[in-house]
Amino acid sequence: ENISDFSLNVTDCTQVVVPEEVFFTVAAAGILENLLVLIAVIRNKNLHLPMYFFICSLAVSDMLGSLYKTLENIFIILCKMGYLTRRGDFEKKLDDAMDSMFILSLLGSIFSLLAIAADRYITIFYALRYHNIMTLRRALVILAIIWTFCAGSSIAIALFSYEAATVIPFTILFPLMMFFILCLYVHMFLLARSHAKKIASLPTSTVHQRTNMKGAITLTIFLGVFLCCWAPFVLHILLARFCPHNPYCACYMSIFHVNGTLIMCNAIIDPMIFAFRSRELRSTFKKMFCCAR
């Protein structure tokens, strides 16, 4: 190959390496935690409710994300050790399959978060009819539709990932969903605030008004965690598609493994901010571990 006069600086952007022990520990923790959530929901009949099914869906997509990263790393190790060739057809197909797993996980996460937000929204604004609107069967149907759509899109995107046209909608979907979820929660928030006003307006109310810091903090955590964990990777995909030669883009792409680790951290954090908030689920966990002893 004839290479033109490029001279790499000694200070070029080398890949930032995440130690494999850290990587696998984070991945294993994410998978285990989400598996526990799934088991707890399955075992406890009280948790067979639409809300918990949506949380399970989130747990499944988080598990897929961690699994994807683990498999990818194992794959790389196998390549290093020489068991797999680099350009074989089988490896390429395996690579495509893993890509589609990743996209499935991302889309699944987004739609699960959307479902959770919509469920909470219906709970608040259609409180008395919630039971009729969100039956168990409908929740399962919604989940089936979501996952079928995600599976189809992920396979399509993985197959056609080499065209720019697939990357753009994928990247646009991300902020759109975030914005929509934010709107749902803000609306719920405003309602909570108006109720707070009404309570405060009662003549005998002794509790003084104070700023709802906790609500703002919670909502910021919900969306901030999702953004901070997924956005770096999505940006990476964008840059890799559109400016791979640019040195700035290349430097960004050198932190690829850190971005991947962030996705797995998301898998660890999500159960904490969604599933473990429920007292019922926590007590199920305690029972499970007490029985195990």
Place this chain on the structure above:
Amino acid sequence: MSALRLISNRTSQQALSNSDYTWEYEYYEYGPVSFEGLKAHKYSIVIGFWVGLAVFVIFMFFVLTLLTKTGAPHQDNAEPSEKRFRMNSFVADFGRPLESERVFSRQIAEESRSLFHFCINEVEHLDKAKQSQKGPSLESHIHFQEVPGSSGMFEEDLNCLTKFNIPNFVNTEQNSSLGEDDLLISEPPIILESKSVMQSSHRILD
């Protein structure tokens, strides 16, 4: 020369997983990138992205905090609130002794404020006095049976609301009895509406 160096990187350096990683994504194999003559710092996109993300999250947080700063409470009708308050004092006596249930109910109660205030608005015109004067046993049921949806769902969802920390609702201290009592008042009419609610609440009781 640089190309050779890259190739040798790919084969020799076992410690770096990146070099072996590049084969999976063709776009990494476009060749060496020149880092000469960069005007800005080479990690500028990384820094810019993270700073932008942090600024956006903080901005979102401030917007949400501003949204929650309630203005001067407007004057609602004094009457229904007075009635409600009389109910409160009545009901409070029934509600207090149920300590064990109170712990549980408080969580649900605290968490379900906004929903019940929906209900309060809807049932304001009903005769609450009669219903709230029933015996303490019914009160204990009322703690749970108001939930229009299932309580389990509530817990979860209302955990979310809890953290919204609607000031008078989500007090974890024992002294925020006003909201809870409001809850009790609004409950009876809802009980009448769906039996499934009672079933789910009985499940919670177990």
